Amino acid sequence: MRSRPGELAVRRHFMRGHDMSRAWCGRVAADDERGLWLWFATGSAFRDIGAVDGRPFREVPFDEWGRTERAMRELRWTGDVLMLHPPGAAYSVWFFFRGADNGFDGWYVNLERPGARWATDTLTGIDTVDYDLDVVVAPDRTWRWKDEDEFLAHLAVPDVYWCDDEQAGGGADLQRQFAYVGSSAWRERRDDDAARRDEDGQALQPSDAIH
Numbered sequence: 673m674r675s676r677p678g679e680l681a682v683r684r685h686f687m688r689g690h691d692m693s694r695a696w697c698g699r700v701a702a703d704d705e706r707g708l709w710l711w712f713a714t715g716s717a718f719r720d721i722g723a724v725d726g727r728p729f730r731e732v733p734f735d736e737w738g739r740t741e742r743a744m745r746e747l748r749w750t751g752d753v754l755m756l757h758p759p760g761a762a763y764s765v766w767f768f769f770r771g772a773d774n775g776f777d778g779w780y781v782n783l784e785r786p787g788a789r790w791a792t793d794t795l796t797g798i799d800t801v802d803y804d805l806d807v808v809v810a811p812d813r814t815w816r817w818k819d820e821d822e823f824l825a826h827l828a829v830p831d832v833y834w835c836d837d838e839q840a841g842g843g844a845d846l847q848r849q850f851a852y853v854g855s856s857a858w859r860e861r862r863d864d865d866a867a868r869r870d871e872d873g874q875a876l877q878p879s880d881a882i883h
């Protein structure tokens with residue numbers, strides 16, 4: 673059954689186990705063959721996990737996160753955003769509307785576990801696990817990876833990191849490749865390789881990045 677436009681909606685992120693880390697409260701914009709479209713306006717209720725001492729998640733060294741006492745921070749969302757959740761996709765596409773005229777300000781592709789939808793009589797929900805690595809796409813369609821450093825840092829603490837599902841999003845190895853390909857280390861190696869390619873006829877593959 674499809675959700676109705678205007679219905680209350682919540683999008684939730686979970687970390688390892690059942691720890692909720694983020695929640696957006698907004699409205700259903702549409703629910704069609706392309707997926708579930710949710711609208712979160714600036715000023716909407718937003719919850720974000722952090723340390724109980726007030727530090728946001730990113731300010732806590734990740735190797736301390738597993739033993740850090742946590743609390744949900746009660747915040748307001750900034751940046752009007754329409755989020756599309758294609759059925760079964762290991763990503764959502766966010767359309768941002770920001771700036772003085774609130775015009776279209778680009779896309780954000782959030783890599784994540786395919787969303788699990790749920791509903792009550794009055795509320796539509798979608799739950800996912802965020803994979804850290806994102807793609808930022810400007811209105812002119814140029815793009816860049818975002819948070820590859822954070823992703824690699826989190827992979828180094830597998831006891832705490834939540835990205836351990838090999839079935840979802842291609843698994844951690846594939847994501848590590850994505851992150852490496854987006855990093856300056858890869859670009860330098862690719863440039864070196866281009867210089868050598870004529871000599872041995874072998875092109876470097878992304879899979880060569882993982883050892």
Ligand SMILES: [Mg+2]
Nearest residue numbers: 782802804806
């Ligand atoms: Mg993300």
